[in-house]
Amino acid sequence: MKSFKFDWLVLPLIGMVVAVLIWHLVSQTVSKDLPSPMKTWSESRDYVLHPFEKRGEMDQGILRFTWYSLILVAKGYAIALLLGTPIGFMLGLSKAFAKAFDPIIQILRPVSPLAWLPLGLVLFLGAGKNASELGALFTIAVCSMWPTVLNTAVGVRAIPQDYLNVAKVLKLSRTKTLFKVLIPATLPYMFTGFRLSLGIAWLVIVAAEMLTGRPGVGGFLWQEYNALNYSHIILCILTIGIVGFILDRLMSVVERKFKTI
Amino acid sequence: MSNYVELFNLTKTYRTPKGPAVIVKDFNLNIQKGEFITLIGHSGCGKSTVLSMLAGLNDITEGGIVLAGRELAGAGPDRGVVFQSPSLLPWLTAYENVMLGVDQVFYSANSDERREIVEYYLTVVGLADSMHKRPAELSQGMRQRVGIARAFALKPKMLLLDEPFGMLDSLTRYELQQVLIELWRKNKITALMVTHDVDEALFLSDRIVCMTDGPAAEVGDIVSVNFPRPRERKAVMEHPDYYPLREHLIEFLEVHAHRRQPKN
Amino acid sequence: MPYLELNNVTKHFGGAPVLKDVNLAVEQGEFVAIVGFSGAGKSTLINLIAGLLHPDAGTVKLNGKVITEPGPDRGIVFQNYSLLPWLTVFENILLAVDTVNPGWSKTQKEEHVLKYIAMVNLTPARDKKPGELSGGMRQRVSVARALAMNPQILLLDEPLSALDALTRATLQDEISRIWLEDKKTVLLITNDPDEGIYLADRIIPLTAGPEATLGESLKVEIPRPRDRKGINHDPHFKALRREVVETMLASKKDRHASVTRKLVLPDIEPEDLSAPPRPGWRKSPIRRREIKEESVEVSK
Numbered sequence: 001m002k003s004f005k006f007d008w009l010v011l012p013l014i015g016m017v018v019a020v021l022i023w024h025l026v027s028q029t030v031s032k033d034l035p036s037p038m039k040t041w042s043e044s045r046d047y048v049l050h051p052f053e054k055r056g057e058m059d060q061g062i063l064r065f066t067w068y069s070l071i072l073v074a075k076g077y078a079i080a081l082l083l084g085t086p087i088g089f090m091l092g093l094s095k096a097f098a099k100a101f102d103p104i105i106q107i108l109r110p111v112s113p114l115a116w117l118p119l120g121l122v123l124f125l126g127a128g129k130n131a132s133e134l135g136a137l138f139t140i141a142v143c144s145m146w147p148t149v150l151n152t153a154v155g156v157r158a159i160p161q162d163y164l165n166v167a168k169v170l171k172l173s174r175t176k177t178l179f180k181v182l183i184p185a186t187l188p189y190m191f192t193g194f195r196l197s198l199g200i201a202w203l204v205i206v207a208a209e210m211l212t213g214r215p216g217v218g219g220f221l222w223q224e225y226n227a228l229n230y231s232h233i234i235l236c237i238l239t240i241g242i243v244g245f246i247l248d249r250l251m252s253v254v255e256r257k258f259k260t261i
Numbered sequence: 262m263s264n265y266v267e268l269f270n271l272t273k274t275y276r277t278p279k280g281p282a283v284i285v286k287d288f289n290l291n292i293q294k295g296e297f298i299t300l301i302g303h304s305g306c307g308k309s310t311v312l313s314m315l316a317g318l319n320d321i322t323e324g325g326i327v328l329a330g331r332e333l334a335g336a337g338p339d340r341g342v343v344f345q346s347p348s349l350l351p352w353l354t355a356y357e358n359v360m361l362g363v364d365q366v367f368y369s370a371n372s373d374e375r376r377e378i379v380e381y382y383l384t385v386v387g388l389a390d391s392m393h394k395r396p397a398e399l400s401q402g403m404r405q406r407v408g409i410a411r412a413f414a415l416k417p418k419m420l421l422l423d424e425p426f427g428m429l430d431s432l433t434r435y436e437l438q439q440v441l442i443e444l445w446r447k448n449k450i451t452a453l454m455v456t457h458d459v460d461e462a463l464f465l466s467d468r469i470v471c472m473t474d475g476p477a478a479e480v481g482d483i484v485s486v487n488f489p490r491p492r493e494r495k496a497v498m499e500h501p502d503y504y505p506l507r508e509h510l511i512e513f514l515e516v517h518a519h520r521r522q523p524k525n
Numbered sequence: 526m527p528y529l530e531l532n533n534v535t536k537h538f539g540g541a542p543v544l545k546d547v548n549l550a551v552e553q554g555e556f557v558a559i560v561g562f563s564g565a566g567k568s569t570l571i572n573l574i575a576g577l578l579h580p581d582a583g584t585v586k587l588n589g590k591v592i593t594e595p596g597p598d599r600g601i602v603f604q605n606y607s608l609l610p611w612l613t614v615f616e617n618i619l620l621a622v623d624t625v626n627p628g629w630s631k632t633q634k635e636e637h638v639l640k641y642i643a644m645v646n647l648t649p650a651r652d653k654k655p656g657e658l659s660g661g662m663r664q665r666v667s668v669a670r671a672l673a674m675n676p677q678i679l680l681l682d683e684p685l686s687a688l689d690a691l692t693r694a695t696l697q698d699e700i701s702r703i704w705l706e707d708k709k710t711v712l713l714i715t716n717d718p719d720e721g722i723y724l725a726d727r728i729i730p731l732t733a734g735p736e737a738t739l740g741e742s743l744k745v746e747i748p749r750p751r752d753r754k755g756i757n758h759d760p761h762f763k764a765l766r767r768e769v770v771e772t773m774l775a776s777k778k779d780r781h782a783s784v785t786r787k788l789v790l791p792d793i794e795p796e797d798l799s800a801p802p803r804p805g806w807r808k809s810p811i812r813r814r815e816i817k818e819e820s821v822e823v824s825k
Contacts (some may be wrong), residue, residue: 169341
């Protein structure tokens with residue numbers, strides 16, 4: 001099919017309409033308990049049309065919930081990057097460091113947030129009121145930092161020897177070499193890591209909120225699951241998906257601004 | 262006249278699982294101040310290894326190098342290197358790439374003087390209008406011009422060129438040889454260039470050092486090139502000694518090539 | 526009638542024409558070399574003859590017929606081998622033979638492929654994949670593949686540019702030898718004047734772009750087979766070489782007007798980075814003479 005005018009708008013719209021139709025069909029035939037698109041909308045209207053209202057701790061507009069989740073993600077993600085990037089650099093620069101810590105990283109990496117969370121809560125038990133937040137932050141950071149760590153390490157190792165030779169010939173100091181050569185050269189790889197980490201952080205937030213009962217999209221979803229209100233669950237799913245998509249797009253914009261190579 | 266650069270008994274050995282690999286052995290060469298020397302030989306014979314040892318980018322296994330009365334220890338801007346692939350930092354413009362080095366060695370000068378130095382060298386190599394472009398926006402030939410400007414701007418004691426025009430097509434190569442020789446003529450920096458292009462060697466050098474093939478490569482033959490300076494390409498190619506010298510060098514390379522040729 | 530004919534061919538890509546008023550006539554069995562700068566339009570020229578591009582003006586004719594699309598009657602060897610990496614040498618060439626002669630029997634095709642593998646001296650490597658071969662060997666496979674399609678004309682687009690000097694020399698000799706056997710019509714595009722003179726019957730310079738056009742064709746009257754070493758004594762070789770290089774460089778110079786600019790170079794010495802900073806460096810750098818002024822020719 002040749003490309004035509006506005007195909008960037010029309011084709012995705014067609015795709016979405018087809019998806020909604022399939023949803024409708026499934027809800028009418030195979031899974032009669034699944035709310036149809038119409039039912040979902042009528043039951044969720046309030047949350048969407050009054051997105052900033054606060055009617056109760058666990059009964060707020062959808063954008064308020066999203067906001068709580070985003071704040072938590074932002075904090076956890078920042079910790080992941082601040083810890084992950086230097087670790088990644090050390091892994092890439094020092095063979096000894098890599099040999100020592102690579103096995104541990106490979107073991108910790110596949111662990112699900114559902115396993116980290118109880119550990120996080122135990123670690124911060126002494127913090128009293130803030131325990132659940134700190135526990136959630138710990139979980140987000142530990143789960144999402146690995147792509148940053150590993151991609152940064154790969155990027156450092158991939159720096160062409162030529163650039164390092166230039167630094168040697170010009171006798172650049174260690175700091176200058178780091179800021180003028182190593183970091184710009186690794187930036188594209190670091191951004192790949194940052195992007196993947198952001199995706200994971202957003203995924204983890206839902207689990208973290210579900211398990212700690214904090215207000216947010218995940219918390220709301222968990223509450224509605226217990227109330228068997230599937231329309232609201234679907235609303236949460238759509239919200240989570242759309243926000244994740246927007247975050248990823250924002251990341252691309254930032255990446256393009258800092259393009260070095 | 263005492264030698265400006267001395268390479269004595271220079272040897273480079275790598276340790277490999279199959280045993281020590283001797284790349285260069287007992288390489289001896291004396292260079293006078295202001296001489297332009299070319300090192301020719303086949304790919305893999307070790308000429309780049311000799312150059313990288315001079316640059317301080319490769320450790321010397323045995324023997325030593327003395328430059329201007331001091332023994333070499335490590336890399337530094339007193340030896341300006343022009344690499345084969347320009348290795349310009351892609352996130353800096355041509356101007357910034359040259360300024361990186363100028364900032365290092367001219368830290369005592371004020372910023373106006375440093376700017377003048379960078380602009381001078383970039384203009385002389387023909388990049389007056391392109392100095393604020395990034396390497397990605399420049400052709401291979403232009404990038405190599407930046408590489409040359411960068412090396413000269415450091416006012417090094419010695420200039421080292423590692424097959425600088427190897428990646429360029431013949432015609433661009435001719436142009437850049439002209440750029441190089443004119444820039445060199447201004448201050449006669451002692452230079453060592455590695456190349457496998459015989460015509461290039463004849464056009465640029467005072468002496469041509471022919472390296473034998475590896476392993477354990479060493480100096481095979483040294484040819485003096487007495488064409489009058491300043492060198493003009495047409496006059497050089499019409500000089501009665503040009504083609505005999507050319508043949509002599511090609512023969513040297515051929516003899517060594519056949520020795521290396523695997524049985525077909 | 527010339528075998529390959531280009532008449533006033535012009536091609537542009539939305540801006541100034543890359544090629545303008547290109548005229549070329551190649552007789553059957555001739556070996557013609559076109560020498561030009563990189564980026565001047567050499568590849569555009571080959572693509573026009575191959576039928577991968579259409580001229581905006583003028584015609585490209587092979588044996589009297591206008592060329593409209595690619596076909597096996599024009600065998601091309603590109604600079605970048607373009608072999609399929611998951612097929613062996615044998616399979617790569619077989620693919621080409623299959624395309625051109627689908628009606629042949631399996632044995633016929635096999636014999637044909639083996640004949641060309643032998644012609645480029647790669648019989649022991651027939652079952653190797655491109656990844657296991659050196660650059661020179663891969664290029665030989667490309668040549669064998671192009672020849673196996675029995676083209677009416679062989680187009681070589683800078684086939685040896687990506688190879689080191691020794692391999693390049695060896696392959697030049699091979700191309701020469703194969704050509705003497707077959708006497709196919711060959712058009713070679715190269716950036717190396719020496720390569721052109723060594724291999725061709727005629728050498729034509731392509732002027733610098735934009736609006737590149739073909740200059741006057743020069744006959745290479747050196748008897749074959751040509752000896753690489755002995756050629757250095759041939760006065761005709763030396764004269765031809767000089768002329769080609771001069772034409773090329775002159776065509777580039779004409780395009781740039783030059784302007785004189787006054788430049789200032791402060792005559793200061795660099796600091797010694799392997800020694801500790803000298804006392805008094807904050808006040809001023811080591812100066813040899815006063816500021817040096819120079820007039821420099823800058824081309825626009």
